[in-house]
Amino acid sequence: MAGFWNRFRKDRLAMGVSFFLLLVIGLAVLAPLVAPYDPTVQNIIDKFQGPSLAHLFGTDQLGRDVYSRILYGGRVTILVSVLTMIVTILIGTVLGVIAGYFRGTVDDVIMRICDIMLSFPSEVLILAIVGILGTGITNIVLATVIAKWAWYVRMIRSIVIAFMDSNYIRFAKVAGCSTWHIVRKHLLVGAIGEIAVLATLDTAAIILNISALSFLGLGVQPPTAEWGMMLNEAKNVMTTNPGQMLAPGMAIFLVVAAFNFLGDSIQEALNPKINKGFSTKRYSLLDSLFARKKAVTQ
Amino acid sequence: MKHYIVKRLLWMIPILIGISFFAFILINLSPSDPAEVAIRVNEVTPTAENIAQMREQLGLDDPFMTRYLTWLSNALQGDFGNSYANNKPVGEEIAKALPPTLYLASVSLLIIVVISVAAGVLCAVKENSITDKTMRGIVFVGTAIPGFWAGILLMWLFAVKLKWLPTSGMTSPASVILPAVTLSLGYIATYVRLIRNNMIQNKRENYVLYGRVRGLKEQTIMKHVFKNSLQTSLTALGMSIPKLIAGTVVIENIFAWPGIGRLCVTAIFNRDFPMIQAYVLIMAVLFVFCNLLVDLGSVWIDPRRREA
Amino acid sequence: MRVLLDVKNLSVTDLRDQDEIIHDVSFSVAENSCLGIVGESGSGKSMITRALLGITNPWLKSQGAAVFKSQDSERDLLQEDENTMRKIRGKQIAMILQDAMSAFDPIAKIGDQMAETFVENKNLTRKQSLTLAKEALGLMNIHDPEQVVKKYPHQLSGGMLQRCMIATALAMEPDLIIADEPTTALDSINQGQVVEEFKMIRQKMGTALIFISHDLGVVKHLSDRLLVMKDGAAVEYGDAGDIFRNPQHAYTKYLIDTRLELTESFKKAMRKGDHNG
Secondary structure, rough: HHHHHHHHHHHHHHHHHHHHHHHHHHHHHHHHHHOOOOOOOHHHHHHOOOOOOOOOEEEEEOOOEHHHHHHHHHHHHHHHHHHHHHHHHHHHHHHHHHHHOHHHHHHHHHHHHHHHHHHHOHHHHHHHHHHOOOOOOOHHHHHHHHHHHHHHHHHHHHHHHHHOOOOOHHHHOOOOHHOOOOOOOOHHHHHHHHHHHHHHHHHHHHHHHHHHHHHOOOOOOOOOOOOOHHHHHHHHHHOOOOHHHHHHHHHHHHHHHHHHHHHHHHHHEEEEEOOOOOOOHHHHHHHHHHHOOOOOOO | OOOHHOOOOOOOHHHHHHHHHHHHHHHHHHOOHHHHHHHHEEEEEEEHHHHHHOOOOOHHOOHHHHHHHHHHHHHHHHOOOOOOOOOOOOOHHHHHHHHHHHHHHHHEEEEEHHHHHHHHHHHHHOOHHHHHHHHHHHHHEEEEEEEHHHHHHHHOOOHHOOOOOOOOOOOHHHHHHHHHHHHHHHHHHHHHHHHHHHHHHHHHHHHHHHHHHOOOOHHHHHHHHHHHHHHHHHHHHHHHHHHHHHHHHHHHHHHHOOOOHHHHHHHHHHOHHHHHHHHHHHHHHHHHHHHOOOOOHHHOOHHHHOOO | OOEEEEEEEEEEEEEOEEEEEEEEEEEEEEOOEEEEEEEEOOOOOOHHHHHHOOOOOOOOEEEEEEEEEOOOOOOOOOOHHHHHHHHHHHOOOEEOHHHHHHHHHOOHHHHHHHHHHHHHHHHOOOOHHHHHHHHHHHOOOOOOHHHHHHHOOOHHOOHHHHHHHHHHHHHOOEEEEEEEEOOOOOOHHHHHHHHHHHHHHHHHOOEEEEEEEEOOOHHHHHHEEEEEEEOOEEEEEHHHHHHHOOOHHHHHHHHHHHHHHHHHHHHHHHHHHHHOO
C-alpha cells in the first residue's frame, strides 16, 4: 500500500489531475455558494451575450448565465454520477465478494442471475426502465444501477477469485482467522486498489451515459441545469449561435478525460512497469480490462 | 467444437425464455395503470368507464399466465399489439425502422474495422515512435469525448458551416456519413488501443525471436503477429456489433435518422408500452444471437480451441 | 583446421542502468568442431550468442569483435547492419531455441513455417520448400513427415518440435549451428534422442556447432572445446577433454564434482537395486 502512494505522489501529472477533480467536485458541491447568478433566472434581453466580466461564459438563449449553469449543471451531472457509481460498486462488491469468497452454490446462483441480466444489452435495459417508470433523474439512476450491477458483480468476483488464489489469504485461513476478519483486513485491502480503478473509470462512463440520456430529454427536465441538457438546448440554436455548444461539451469532456486519466494512473501506480525507459505508459489498462472482461463473459 | 455448439444452443433456451418473461413483466412494473396510460396518450381524460373498457380491450384483467402466453405466442408470429400512440401495429413500425438502424450500424462497423486495424497495426509496428505517441494521444481524447457532443460539432462543421453534407434524415447516400462517423468515434479509440496493445504483446512472443533467428523478413514476421492479434481483436470487435445496434439511439436522435433508436425514444415520451416491450424483446434476442455467433466464431478461428 | 568464428573481448552493457551483463569474453570456433558453453542460469551463455547474431533487446549494447569467416567473406558480426545480419541468420548461421513449443506460431501449420524459411532464404517456391521440409524431417528419423507437416504446434510433443527446428536448421546447410539449450525443456528420453541426432549431424555434415547447456553430461558427449561461464565472465576455456580431466578454476571443479556426485549416487542406487531385485 505504501508503495502505491509513493509512486502515485511521484506522478506529477496524476497529482495534478487529482487536484483538478477535487476542485471540480468541490465546485459542484458548493455551487449554490460559488455561482454568481441563479441558473434559472431568465433575462431575454441579455440573451446570447459573449463572454464578459459580468458573465464569464456569456449567456444562453434565455439570457441565463452560462457559468452559473455550468456550476449547477456540474452539481447534477457529477454528484449524480458519483452516487450511481457508489451504489453500483457497493452492490457489486457485496455480491462479488460473497460469490468469490464462498464459491459453491451461492456462487452458482449469483452467477446465473448475472448471466440473465447480462444477456440484455445495457442501453436497451436503461431505455426500457426509463420508458416504464417515466423520465427524470431518479429513474435514470435507478435504471443505470439495474443495468450495470451484474457487470460489476462479475468483475469484482473475478478480482476476488484472483486474490483468493494468493498465498497470504490461504495462510490466514489456515491460521484460523474468521471469515469476516479475512474479508475486511486482507481481501478488501488487497482488492481495494483494483476496485478503485474500476470506480474511477466507471464514474467516467456513467457521466457519459447520464449526460447522454439528459441530452435525449429523458433525464432532468428544464429549467434545471445539467450538462447534457444544456447541449441539447445548444443543438437547437446551432445555426445561429454555435458557440453555445462549447462550454457544456468541454465540461463533460474535461471531467471524463480527468477520471479516465486518474483511473489509468492508479493502475500504473499499483503495478509499476519494469522497463522504465521504454514503458508502454498508461495504455495497458483497457488492455487488461478487456482481457478480464473476456474471461468474465465467457 | 460440436459439443460446445450444442451446449450453447441448449443454454439459449432458458435465456430466451427469461428474456421474454422479463420483457413481458416490464409493463407490470410501471407505477401507472397501462390502461390509463393508453388513454392519456391520446389526450383523452381517463374516466372509470373508459379505463374499464380499455382494460378489457387490452385483456389486462386476465390471469397472468394467460396474458403471458398469449403475448408470447402473438409475438412469435410478429404481432406485438398496437401502439398506444397511433394504434398502428407495433410489429410493422419496428419492421420499418430496423433496416435503417442496421444500415447505419453496418457502415459504422466498416469504418471502425478499417481505421482501427490500419491505425493499430501502424502504431504497433512503429512502437514508441512519434506516430505511435500522437495516435495514442488522439485515442485518449477519443475515449473521453461524449459522442453526442462530437456529433453536433461535426454536424455544425460539415453540414451547417461548410454545407458539404446533409444535416439530417436518410435522404441521400451521403447522409449516412456524419451519423456513421460519429457513431464510430468512440469504438475506433477503443479498438486502435486494443489492436495496438495486442500486437505489441505478440511481438514479444518467442516465435517472433525464432522468426528473426531464421532470417525471415520483418514483413513476414509481422504477418504472423498480425494474424495472432486478429483473433482476440476479432472477438472484441464482434462483441461490439450488438452494442453498436443498440447504441444508435443518441446518434439517431441528433441526425433524425429513422431507425429503431428514435422509435424507442419517441415511445418512451409517449409512454407507449407495447412499443417499448417489443423493442426490448427484439433487441435482447438480437443481442443474444449476435453474441452466440461471435462466441462460436472466436472458437473456430483458433485451431487450439477448435478441438477442445 | 580453419577458424570459422573468432570472438574477441565481447562485452554487452545494459544501457538503462550501465550494468555490464557480459564481460570481456573471447573464444573461437573452428570449422567442423563443437564448442560447448556451460554455466548456470543467468551466467550469460545465451546472451553471448544473441549478441553475436544481433538479436538482443534494443537497450543492450555490444562491444568487441566477432569475425565470421565464411566461404567467400570475412565479416565482423558486431559491426554489420541489420540487413546483412538478416541474410547471415538462418543461411550461414542457424540457431535452435530452447523452448520449441513457443518458438512456433501457434496458429500456423508446422510445415508452412518450416517452408517459409526456405522460401525466403533459398529462394525456392513454396512447393519445393515443402518437399525440402519433408526430406529434412526424414533425415531426423521422423516416421511420417507427410502427417507432421500438416499439424499445428500444439499437436506435437516438445521433442518432436525440437527436431523440426533442428531439421529446418540442417536443411539450410549453414556453416555454423548454435543450439541454445536444446535439451533443457525435454524429458530424459527425448534428451538422449536429441543428443544422438547432434552426434549424427557432426559426423555426417561437418557443420560447426556451438552447444549451450547447463547440463555437463550432455555437453561432455559432444564438445571439442569448452567455455565455462559464470556471472557474465569466462571462467575457463580450452580443450574439453583437458578441462574435464583437469579443471583449473574452482568453479569448474565445483560443476564437475557436483555432476559426478549425482552420477555416482545414481550409479550406486542402480547397483543396489540390482542386488536387491
